[in-house]
Amino acid sequence: MSTYRIGIDVGGTHTDAVLLDERNQVVSETKSPTTEDVATGIYTALKKIIGDANVPREQIKYAMLGTTHCTNAIVERKRLNKIAAIRIGAPATLAVKPLVGVPDDLREALGKHVYLVRGGHEFDGREIVSLDEAHLYQIANEIVGKVDSVAITSVFSPVSKSHEERASEIMKEVLGDDVAISLSSEIGSVGLLERENATIINAAVVNVAKTAADGFINALKNEGIEAKVFFGQNDGTLMSVEYAVKYPIFTIACGPTNSLRGASYLTKSSDAIVVDVGGTTSDVGVLIQSFPRESSLAVEIGGARTNFRMPDLISIGLGGGTIIRIKDNGEFTVGPDSVGYRLPEKSLIFGGDTLTTTDVAVALGKVELGDASKVAHLDKELLNKVYVKMVELVEEAIDKMKTSSEDVPVILVGGGSILLPEDLKGASEVIRPQHSGVANAIGAAISQVSGQVERIYKLVELTRDQALDIAKDEAKQEAIKAGADPNNLVIVDVEDVPLAYLPGNATRVRVKAAGDLAQVEVNELV
The missing domain is CATH 3.30.1660 (Dodecin subunit-like)
Structure with missing residues (x-):
């Protein structure tokens, strides 16, 4: 019996979906606008690919979701869990309190129940002082009914995690299994403050991940599909629902990562630079042995410095819906703002009133889309200058991601990649694979x-x-x-x-x- 898998990737502008057969060939694909509640966009895309493919629903065995739910929740400071943050590290770490350097509004949302407990380890695994279990029991009894998630961070827990694990046992004993517990030794690397921030953020988005998972599973059930569900994570691989709800922070930046994996799969390239052009931004990343290169720097999420693994990416404000502003003296600006998913109503070629990068490409005859007569009156010489600037933005980003002066293969994916030319400076070849518009959804499905x-x-x-x-x-x-x-x-x-x-x-x-x-x-x- 044939088996099929679904890949869905939720971006800022579009929700992309594909249905693949057992040989990972595309059976059907679609792009539908991302909706404010996210779930509606997923439903719409899901319904379309299943309807178009007309395959027996019971043969769809796997469904993969790459989502921006958790990123959006942190950036917008919405739908976050009520959390307690416990640092095991007194008296050694009293000088710097938890959530120092985090923006005030995020600290206000997440810093209502912050505790410092005696304990922690030296860098060589020796105890600084023994763990104050009595204090942990006191904290647990104090937060009963007030929080639904706990973040526990101990000094040098990547060397010895015994204090974190004991603290977790005490919390579970008093609070029960319904309160989610995040341990820093399982999330971040060695630096204390960044690891603590990553753990607190992880604890804060557990409910968001759970809601996204339930919504996706219910969307599948409504279509009569009983598939095993996986979430995309930001190293280009998948995790089970249970794992995703425990470590939701690993879904952050999984969209661009899915595009890199999809680009690698579609072109059979293991080492290349990938330019993913969406409606709002272009993400430029590097494939090394078919996986995204990882960032070696501390990464800011919603203004908080963290040190868990993230792909090494440059995002530039250039996409299919990027707004071009031309001044009276002939000067112009490219973005960084965009009409995003409203491109089909806002851009000139579709009868709107906003000049976008897509209009420029159509007016110059580089792309066939919409009604070209609506941009025929524009000054071609000026538009050529705009187009050169658009291409330069991408070429600069490619140059920044290279580790030598050698030309390297460049793969173009994403719906907005039609805007870019066949030649780019710094590229040994420019590859534009079939199905490149939904490379992110393919990346989610094949990971x-x-x-x-x-x-x-x-x-x-x-x-x-x-x-x-x-x-x-x-x-x-x-x-x-x-x-x-x-x-x-x-x-x-x-x-x-x-x-x-x-x-x-x-x-x-x-x-x-x-x-x-x-x-x-x-x-x-x-």
Whole structure:
């Protein structure tokens, strides 16, 4: 019996959807406007691809969703959980309180129940002081009924997580299983404040992720589909619903990442630069061995510095709906604002009143779309200058992402990629694959499942090889927990950095394992 899978990616302008067969060939695809409530856009796209494909619903076994729900909730400060933030690190860390440097409105939303508890570890795994369990019981009893999520961060928990785990046990004992608990050792890397911020943000968006998951599963059920549901995460792989609700922060920036994975799949390229041109922005990222290059910098989310893994991307304000403003003296500006999903009503070629990048491309005969006669009166010489500027913006972004002066392959994807020419400076070739407009949804549908660990090991107790073997096993276990098939896991990334500033010959090891989806019978989820 044939099996099918659905991939859906929710962007700022469009919600893209594809239905793939068991050979991962596109059976049907669609783009529908992203709606304010997000769910309606998903319903519409889902209905369209299923109706167009006309395949038996019981043969659709998997459904993958890449979503901006969690990013939007943090940026807009809406729909966030009522959280408690517990830092285990007194008296060592009293000088800098939790949520320092976070914007005031976010601190106000998330900083109502903040506690500092005695405990934590040194960088070599020794206890600073023993964990104050009595204080933790007191906190748990104080927050009963006031919070629905708890973020626990302990000093140097990536080295020793025992205090975080014990604190979690105490919280569960008093608060019950309905209160979600986020542990920093499972989310961020070594730096305390950034890891704490990432954990607090993770705790704050648990309900948003749960709502998105329930909404997606119900949308599928309404169409008569009982599929196993997965969420896209921002390293270009998938995670099960249960895992996504526990670690919703990993969905942040999964949209551009899905586009990179889709671009790699559609072109069979493992190393290239990908330019994903949407309606509002263009995201430029780098493929290394078919996966997105990871950022090595601390990343700001909603104004809070965090240090969990994120793809290395440059976003520029250039998309299909970007507004062009021309002044009387012939000077002009390109964006950065956009008409976004209102392009079909706002741009000149569709009878609107706003000059956009799409109008420029149509007027210059580079794209066939809408009614070209509506832009025929525009000054071609000036539009050529605008077009050169548009292309330069993309070429600059490509140049910033390159690690050498060599020309590299550039893959163009996204609905707005029709605006760009066949030649770009810095590109050895420009590839525009078939189905490039829905590369993000394809990327969500074809992705593997991964697990990643980052730990500090002391090489006085272990050899380097033993430390790497332990980390590889842990990464594989994480991948299996996220929904990967245990029989075909591969290690896709290993990094170890000697930490010269720590005694005991310490090294920081990061390992990622990935594998195909576990083939399981579809059962009721969530």
